[in-house]
Amino acid sequence: MAKPGYYGPYGGAFLPEILVATFDDFREAFASAKADPSFWQDYLDLMSTYSCRPTPLTHAENLTKHFGGAQIYIKREDLNHTGAHKANNVMGQGLLVKRMGKTRVIAETGAGQHGVATATMAAKFGFECTIYMGEVDVLRQRPNVFWMERLGATVIPVTEGTRILKDAINEAFRDWVRNMDSTHYVMGTACGPHPFPEMVTWFQSIIGLETRKQCLERVGKLPDRVFACVGGGSNAMGIFSGFLDDGDVELVGVEAGGHGVDSGEHAARLASPDASVGVAQGYKTYFLQDQDGQMRETHSVAAGLDYVGVSPILSHLRETGRVRFSAATDKEVVEALELTIKKEGLIPALESAHGFVQAFKEAPDMSPDQVIVINQSGRGDKDIFTVADAFGDPKWEKFIKDKAEEYHA
Amino acid sequence: MAKPGYYGPYGGAFLPEILVATFDDFREAFASAKADPSFWQDYLDLMSTYSCRPTPLTHAENLTKHFGGAQIYIKREDLNHTGAHKANNVMGQGLLVKRMGKTRVIAETGAGQHGVATATMAAKFGFECTIYMGEVDVLRQRPNVFWMERLGATVIPVTEGTRILKDAINEAFRDWVRNMDSTHYVMGTACGPHPFPEMVTWFQSIIGLETRKQCLERVGKLPDRVFACVGGGSNAMGIFSGFLDDGDVELVGVEAGGHGVDSGEHAARLASPDASVGVAQGYKTYFLQDQDGQMRETHSVAAGLDYVGVSPILSHLRETGRVRFSAATDKEVVEALELTIKKEGLIPALESAHGFVQAFKEAPDMSPDQVIVINQSGRGDKDIFTVADAFGDPKWEKFIKDKAEEYHA
């Protein structure tokens, strides 16, 4: 890397001047934390006493048998406190915020997972907390909003722009430029201006480090392929980090194919020809944008993948060929979810189920002495409102209608 | 213990003759499993690769500071797969079912936690699965029913009796006496005929064994007091098991005080004078029953504590003075929940929050070199419908109404 914060031509820190000093401090604090072994130790201690790390690596014996090919293992980030890998990043940033002496955190959230994780971290560390969430998402993800509020966070519905995740990010930046003295912006994924992609990846690399070790201990060898869904790219970068130097381990990122990569309604930046390089939200990467550089609307059944940009590190790793990308459609995702629940008693988040789709496509053509690891980035019970709709469950609908009646009474 | 399966005068196996042979086999299979060190090792392996054991012991520093007394530690059973300690019991019984060569499991469920856990285990082990659930609970706990069905279980709403947990237990027994050749009844708590209380306690003792070890390692001494909520008694027996022989460790069980132990609307069997010794559902213990021995209606904000009986082992431990009992009212529970969420970023299940109430009452009067452990038996996000109502959140109500509108359209 020639320039710091760049991954090939991607990355950078396209910052309004007002934030430059804040980022100088932030970069410095991060660099000093990264160089300080006691910081990582504190992080490990926190994650093993407050969340449930190391998370298990589960051998999915039934799925393996079902597909009759590679041995399928599942890395269980769903067992983290707050139910997803988001906790890793957020707790790490919490420690950094403490180190920087700031007292307030802000964050964007789409599905609400990162918002809940941040609000949780803020409660634990005693920080003030404001969460920006597109108005559309506030309406869709009320359960998460409810918990954020219980956790003491102020949830601000963003009514600007398309009122979804990217607009929440913009609003969070607008808050930050006002309050940077007291406030740290806890970005939820491996995107945004440098050093966010590097830092989020660093905290999430705990997934990959554990997985590598667990594979060697349990299977006696490294996996042949590792699958992860890609929204912003944090869970994927997290697990991939453990294997980047292991040339024989194939790394596969799976994006949101929505109604199909040809439909125009998807969120596939690296697995479709629809995205192009641009600069927004402070960094350079592939964006789903029009010819003028205006960001397009994206679609996915999984709110957490429904984002226009993608980690600059992944853009680079696609270019170097180190990571292969594919997309999974909404329909495939619901099917993979159904199968995984029935066969293994695991309920992956809709986001995570994207990784399962591609793994299921490839497993049958592999041999039983090959090993696949899928990153189950989160648990799906948070998705009940979406999943119930995807299944069109009439009993669920009746339950909601009756509940509404109760409230009308 | 004079008679096997008895704890002082409590316990036993009051079985219809048709089930006696089944229980003979069951007792034998359990005894042989218990005597076989490889069985426990298989259990530990399963729990550490499929669930997230050992679960962490979290130092609740903010709550400790807030109350200014004893150091408060929280045992994190909420981080188990499926979100509660129920997984321990269910996975253990799954291994036993496999050992017995049976192919079908049935279970009762109240809140739905045990049902989801059992359905999960059945999916993992490839068993057929039928869950009995009082009709009232089916209506109240639709999200859990939804997941059980997705997991491949048949959920049968019980329309007999008071249509709640105890009636579901009766129905499960009625299924069992028809299908005992193929079927094992996965009882969800440390109640029922011998060897259920002993077996469920044995599987749950994993909580106490871990806690004891973690305490010694982290705190350098045993805890002074251990608090756990008591429904049927499985999570309490689980954590208490680690300390029964440590005479200096005070053990405190907290029952559902509902609207107050004087109100008649509660589920306090050992912490109120309202219960008396009886025999029902196959075992002898304290029941909330009328003078004639008819079971009374119970009430708790926590569905999982809303039960007429209690583990015979706990009835005995109260008598011997080894375990002290108290009750927490619905109101206290919601307050403790709110405080715990805000201060620690933890969301205990409403059931678990009962233990927190009593711990919070006692912590301030203890000294900072004393140590309290509370068993957080499960996570509370499953309780959103109940908690949102308890908080009377208008935004939640609006969300549900809007969702209902959508379904009406």
Add this chain to the structure above:
Amino acid sequence: MLDHYIRAKRAEKDILLMTHIVLGYPTMDKSLQIVRAMVEAGVDLMELQIPFSEPIADGPVILAANQRSLEQGATVAECMEQAKQAVSGHTIPFLFMSYYNILYKYGLDRFAADAGDAGITGTIVPDVPPEEGEEYLQAMDTRNLSPIFIYAPTTSDERMRYIAQYARGFVYCVARKGVTGEATAFSRELDEYLARCRAATDLPLALGFGVKNQADVDFLKGKVDIAVIGSETIRVIDEQGVGAVGDYIRGLAA
């Protein structure tokens, strides 16, 4: 004693009939009416069930009758009283059927005493196996009441002999797995099971669970001493009213 009565009666008849009612169902008064109609129709023994909130061994029909009776406020004291009235004026033996908790809460000794005073001959308590029955057996014995025990198809020969040691009056053979009120196949398999029962005890045998019509009763002749009609009489009452009971019973014994 009860077994003497049965043996004597069997000298006259190929098979005896025992019927079952739930006290307080459909109402206290009507349950007495039903008893009268049954006795007049010629039943040889009667089971009076004291309702319990958790009747674990009963199927939906009897379960619902238990609940209905309790909802209408039936108490154990009242059942005791009604039993006394039911017994009086009839010469056949009456048995109490209930679950252990009812006896336990009432006090076993007091229960046995009051039951004895009411003229009751024995008790059927499906959730007390002999292993758990020490106090129960003692109380029954003191008052000369016959504790009726149960054999099931799953009961081993050895265990049948074990149970026989504690059984008095007769042994109640459950025809099949499951709870009351479901269909039973009256088959060769049942024959073999009953032969096992017969070999295990000298006491008379009753067979219950699923006995519904004359054909069932005929099938049992020569195999057991008593045919027990449980849920089916409640079904008849539910569907055709109390007045239909007499004819139904007469149809069975024809």
Add this chain to the structure above:
Amino acid sequence: MLDHYIRAKRAEKDILLMTHIVLGYPTMDKSLQIVRAMVEAGVDLMELQIPFSEPIADGPVILAANQRSLEQGATVAECMEQAKQAVSGHTIPFLFMSYYNILYKYGLDRFAADAGDAGITGTIVPDVPPEEGEEYLQAMDTRNLSPIFIYAPTTSDERMRYIAQYARGFVYCVARKGVTGEATAFSRELDEYLARCRAATDLPLALGFGVKNQADVDFLKGKVDIAVIGSETIRVIDEQGVGAVGDYIRGLAA
């Protein structure tokens, strides 16, 4: 060059006015009308914002104007065309303001070429710090366009000097933390900050963010060369219509 124009103009006036509009807001036609009204009312420089979907440094007023313009279908090509028309017939300098992605996607060289051809004098791109601006600077330089850089109160003296090396035309001093369109306290603290800006560069200084009325403009006299009125003109348009702009501007410069 731009700085010569500013210095020359400053010889005549205590302070210059730069106003801002969003191209295509409220409509393309009206935005041209507004430009005309502003120039006639005597502004000395004009900022034409090409709307972007993610205007991260803008507050609600300008943000909403960006969105409105895009919703009505504004394209960059059209903005380029409109800019050409806006410039023609006026003698004051016009600057493009936008975010980097707009230039980047258009092609930096092509953007600079087309902007130059349209008569544009310089560009304000708030999300390109000099560190990220190599290509951008080169493209602007080739076409003799002035890249306007920004100072903020959080910018250190050292960094101000660093930025000054890349700045052309003038330096845009942001009055305070936050985004456009919020209130600014015109205070001693601001004075000190502006003194730091002044010390760091020989280029003229503009001050923007929160300049609203004559008092604000008066406060800035002698401290900076240009007062920038941004969100406030949009507010005036939103509240009083396009016709009110001329009077508003004249009121500031009075």
